[in-house]
Amino acid sequence: MADCSYDVAVIGAGLAGVTAARDLSAEGHSVVLLEARDRIGGRTYTGEAFGRRIEFGGTYVHWTQPHVWHELRRHGIPLAPPLTIETMYWLADGTVHSGSPTAYTDTVAPLAARFFADARTHFPMPFDVTAVDNRSIEKETLESRLDSLDLSAYDRDVLEGTLATLVHSYSEQGLAQALHWAATTSGDWGAFLETAGFWPIEGGTKRLIEAIQNESRADLRLSTPVSAVEDKGSSVVVTTRTGERIRASSAVVALPLNTLGDLTIAPEIPRPARTMIDRKHPVRTAKIWARVRGEIEPFCAVAPVGKNPVNTAKVEYRHDGDTLVVCFASGPSAVGAGDRAGVEAALRTFVPGIDVLETAGHDWAGDPYSQGAWVHHRPGNLTQAAPLLREPHGRIHFAGGDIAAVGVGGIDGALETGAGAARDVAAALAADALV
Numbered sequence: 001m002a003d004c005s006y007d008v009a010v011i012g013a014g015l016a017g018v019t020a021a022r023d024l025s026a027e028g029h030s031v032v033l034l035e036a037r038d039r040i041g042g043r044t045y046t047g048e049a050f051g052r053r054i055e056f057g058g059t060y061v062h063w064t065q066p067h068v069w070h071e072l073r074r075h076g077i078p079l080a081p082p083l084t085i086e087t088m089y090w091l092a093d094g095t096v097h098s099g100s101p102t103a104y105t106d107t108v109a110p111l112a113a114r115f116f117a118d119a120r121t122h123f124p125m126p127f128d129v130t131a132v133d134n135r136s137i138e139k140e141t142l143e144s145r146l147d148s149l150d151l152s153a154y155d156r157d158v159l160e161g162t163l164a165t166l167v168h169s170y171s172e173q174g175l176a177q178a179l180h181w182a183a184t185t186s187g188d189w190g191a192f193l194e195t196a197g198f199w200p201i202e203g204g205t206k207r208l209i210e211a212i213q214n215e216s217r218a219d220l221r222l223s224t225p226v227s228a229v230e231d232k233g234s235s236v237v238v239t240t241r242t243g244e245r246i247r248a249s250s251a252v253v254a255l256p257l258n259t260l261g262d263l264t265i266a267p268e269i270p271r272p273a274r275t276m277i278d279r280k281h282p283v284r285t286a287k288i289w290a291r292v293r294g295e296i297e298p299f300c301a302v303a304p305v306g307k308n309p310v311n312t313a314k315v316e317y318r319h320d321g322d323t324l325v326v327c328f329a330s331g332p333s334a335v336g337a338g339d340r341a342g343v344e345a346a347l348r349t350f351v352p353g354i355d356v357l358e359t360a361g362h363d364w365a366g367d368p369y370s371q372g373a374w375v376h377h378r379p380g381n382l383t384q385a386a387p388l389l390r391e392p393h394g395r396i397h398f399a400g401g402d403i404a405a406v407g408v409g410g411i412d413g414a415l416e417t418g419a420g421a422a423r424d425v426a427a428a429l430a431a432d433a434l435v
Contacts, residue, residue, distance in 0.1 A: 009248040014042020016399040017254030019418030025217035036225035046206030049360035056362040062195040065412035075211040089350040091303035092157035123183035140175040160304035164311040172282035228264035257402040258371035276385040293355035301350035310346035337361025374409040375402040
């Protein structure tokens with residue numbers, strides 16, 4: 001097939017890739033945006049279920065997140081206020097406890113304060129994860145920190161429950177990333193959860209990403225998976241899985257960490273980054289929507305991973321006289337989105353008699369273009385390996401929430417890295433023009 005010529009080839013049309021393509025094309029550069037799926041959005045996905053729009057992937061944003069807030073204000077897109085939670089349920093020491101959100105917060109707060117006590121010590125400047133030598137803390141997992149606190153069975157379950165939405169494996173996920181997340185909200189874990197899990201976008205993430213894409217002049221090509229990207233010295237050659245070779249001056253690789261192993265990158269990237277890619281990150285959490293009969297009391301429920309098939313559940317919307325509950329399920333006992341009866345049984349652990357009419361979800365772990373959910377780095381990768389991918393690799397640049405310096409694993413981090421990659425590429429193209 002004939003070669004194509006562009007200033008920049010952007011691989012991946014999630015929020016990072018779409019932002020990079022938009023920014024570069026706005027500066028007059030010729031850009032091709034290559035996406036393996038038949039849609040843009042990556043691990044954000046506003047789909048249809050139960051006769052309405054549903055967020056199957058990344059959802060929540062916050063006004064304290066500068067990059068996403070800038071884009072929302074730029075496009076006049078508001079947030080959708082969540083329902084007010086009236087009752088909290090938490091499974092601890094084999095018993096389901098209940099109380100007001102305030103009572104639950106009072107229970108969790110002293111335990112979380114112990115777990116995250118050194119967050120700002122290790123990340124005094126959260127925007128620079130390399131500011132302090134954290135090699136010692138980077139050897140620890142969530143499990144090792146929990147073990148070190150010498151908690152009662154009840155207290156440990158309470159603490160694990162407040163972590164559970166973001167956990168798939170306590171033994172594989174690094175402590176450093178949890179501390180870093182807390183450090184971004186001044187060490188307050190409750191404040192971090194507020195930014196990470198409550199405020200959806202009115203009209204869905206699709207509304208935001210389409211607004212960004214509508215400003216772009218890039219040549220968007222869907223259903224075009226890429227197999228290789230090679231820096232030839234004076235240009236980059238991107239090879240699609242159909243064998244087409246696309247030549248560009250620079251490339252931006254904006255793919256999920258767990259899919260980078262399917263991409264041949266030449267020359268080889270630094271060894272720590274390669275090891276991180278080969279091992280993948282461990283989060284395989286399932287996000288499941290349940291349509292529940294009737295307009296039930298708004299509740300939120302949590303359980304330690306492995307002690308209930310659903311680890312967190314939260315009433316999210318009212319819909320046609322029923323209630324939509326969003327659930328997260330991890331670990332060996334987790335249920336899948338297709339298991340209506342299993343989801344119902346898991347929710348009845350907290351709310352006896354709850355009647356699940358139907359369920360829906362997307363299998364992100366089984367999706368070949370994601371191979372997992374949001375990133376939580378293994379020990380060593382947050383401060384040692386991921387920063388290597390934030391540096392230009394010759395004419396190849398990387399972007400994506402998985403390698404973000406702040407907002408790692410989230411929408412804001414994806415936007416920041418996309419914009420950052422665009423700035424770096426634009427500077428490189430300007431330098432080329434002077435030669």
